[in-house]
Amino acid sequence: MLSTTERTTQRKSNRALTGREDLYAVLDAGMICHLGVIHDASGDAFPMVVPTGYGRIGDTLYLHGSSAARSLRAGGEGQICVTVTHLDGVVLARSAFHHSLNYRSAMIYGTPRLVTDEAERMEGLRALTENLAPGQWDTVRKPNRKEMAATIVLALSLEEASVKVRTGPPEDDAADHALPVWAGVLPVRQVFDAPVTDPALRHDLPVPDHITHRI
Amino acid sequence: MLSTTERTTQRKSNRALTGREDLYAVLDAGMICHLGVIHDASGDAFPMVVPTGYGRIGDTLYLHGSSAARSLRAGGEGQICVTVTHLDGVVLARSAFHHSLNYRSAMIYGTPRLVTDEAERMEGLRALTENLAPGQWDTVRKPNRKEMAATIVLALSLEEASVKVRTGPPEDDAADHALPVWAGVLPVRQVFDAPVTDPALRHDLPVPDHITHRI
Numbered sequence: 001m002l003s004t005t006e007r008t009t010q011r012k013s014n015r016a017l018t019g020r021e022d023l024y025a026v027l028d029a030g031m032i033c034h035l036g037v038i039h040d041a042s043g044d045a046f047p048m049v050v051p052t053g054y055g056r057i058g059d060t061l062y063l064h065g066s067s068a069a070r071s072l073r074a075g076g077e078g079q080i081c082v083t084v085t086h087l088d089g090v091v092l093a094r095s096a097f098h099h100s101l102n103y104r105s106a107m108i109y110g111t112p113r114l115v116t117d118e119a120e121r122m123e124g125l126r127a128l129t130e131n132l133a134p135g136q137w138d139t140v141r142k143p144n145r146k147e148m149a150a151t152i153v154l155a156l157s158l159e160e161a162s163v164k165v166r167t168g169p170p171e172d173d174a175a176d177h178a179l180p181v182w183a184g185v186l187p188v189r190q191v192f193d194a195p196v197t198d199p200a201l202r203h204d205l206p207v208p209d210h211i212t213h214r215i
Numbered sequence: 216m217l218s219t220t221e222r223t224t225q226r227k228s229n230r231a232l233t234g235r236e237d238l239y240a241v242l243d244a245g246m247i248c249h250l251g252v253i254h255d256a257s258g259d260a261f262p263m264v265v266p267t268g269y270g271r272i273g274d275t276l277y278l279h280g281s282s283a284a285r286s287l288r289a290g291g292e293g294q295i296c297v298t299v300t301h302l303d304g305v306v307l308a309r310s311a312f313h314h315s316l317n318y319r320s321a322m323i324y325g326t327p328r329l330v331t332d333e334a335e336r337m338e339g340l341r342a343l344t345e346n347l348a349p350g351q352w353d354t355v356r357k358p359n360r361k362e363m364a365a366t367i368v369l370a371l372s373l374e375e376a377s378v379k380v381r382t383g384p385p386e387d388d389a390a391d392h393a394l395p396v397w398a399g400v401l402p403v404r405q406v407f408d409a410p411v412t413d414p415a416l417r418h419d420l421p422v423p424d425h426i427t428h429r430i
Contacts, residue, residue: 031305045260046253047251047262049322051249051298083264085249090347096341096352099348107264133401140310141311180420182420182421182422182423183416184422188246189408191405194402196402197399199384211307215401
């Protein structure tokens with residue numbers, strides 16, 4: 001079961017899913033999250049929302065970035081919110097008011113932990129790379145000492161999270177069903193196209209199966 | 216030209232675009248943004264990142280929501296950040312460190328204005344609907360008084376914004392080019408599938424051209 005804190009309890013509870021597996025499914029289907037932090041350095045606080053990669057191991061989400069990144073520096077000092085959203089369709093109603101989107105979305109709240117253990121840092125980076133490209137980690141050069149030093153890894157517990165999903169047709173008012181207006185859903189989907197080989201590739205290598213099989 | 220405030224000046228400036236047209240292009244290509252607000256009601260401030268629709272008219276971005284929505288109530292009282300991101304590809308490098316994503320992203324900072332003028336509120340809602348489904352507004356029932364009363368419309372100036380884009384192959388270290396590892400980009404794209412008619416549709420109506428032509 002997911003948490004039921006005040007901020008993870010949904011206003012429209014018919015769109016809320018409450019299982020841990022629902023959370024994992026939304027996270028594991030995505031490649032980018034939107035990381036929200038409060039930038040407070042100057043005393044004039046403002047939110048920042050930054051798209052970034054992530055990786056999951058069990059009930060921990062890993063984020064990473066350059067040691068110089070403002071967003072992670074800010075996030076490392078306080079509470080953050082991580083949101084992953086998949087757009088599944090445009091909901092076309094008979095009334096402007098009931099237009100909507102079909103989507104799956106996960107929000108995670110918490111204060112991240114700066115990972116300092118080198119083995120966990122490496123596992124976090126593996127999870128991040130594998131989430132972008134499953135099967136890739138074992139085939140590429142691993143981070144060296146200099147690269148590890150230039151990288152911040154944060155761990156965020158999935159303890160406080162919520163999942164929200166909308167599916168299905170529009171929910172027009174009963175009276176509007178008499179209107180001669182087409183209604184339905186225009187499905188939206190993310191696809192992969194054929195891989196583009198780096199023009200600088202020196203070797204005559206085929207695209208690996210773990211990449212082509214995603215197309 | 217876009218703004219050059221401290222928070223819109225890029226750390227990796229080779230990824231920054233600086234034209235207003237670049238900003239419009241990223242916004243107009245998207246259907247959802249991630250809205251970042253600071254939730255501060257309890258004195259224990261935390262960020263919230265919520266996926267939501269938007270519409271643009273000139274240099275103003277319109278957001279809307281239920282009068283009951285926590286995120287908009289919080290956003291209406293202070294600074295917000297709106298981020299729109301398009302994922303264009305997975306960048307597969309010879310080294311784990313240089314894995315990346317190709318993307319186009321816009322971030323807008325500012326304090327939104329609660330729109331109270333009824334004509335502007337209606338224009339904002341039109342822009343929101345048209346951004347989801349161009350051509351739709353003129354074919355559907357417009358919001359009535361009760362629906363307008365239940366809806367908050369916020370206007371955010373596009374004055375302080377930044378655009379960041381990554382394109383092209385991985386940027387591996389020169390020494391890694393000797394490695395026998397395939398490298399390149401796996402392109403990612405969002406597509407529309409065939410419209411699904413609402414099972415409750417009473418009339419024998421074809422899917423309108425302004426919807427089918429997006430597929």
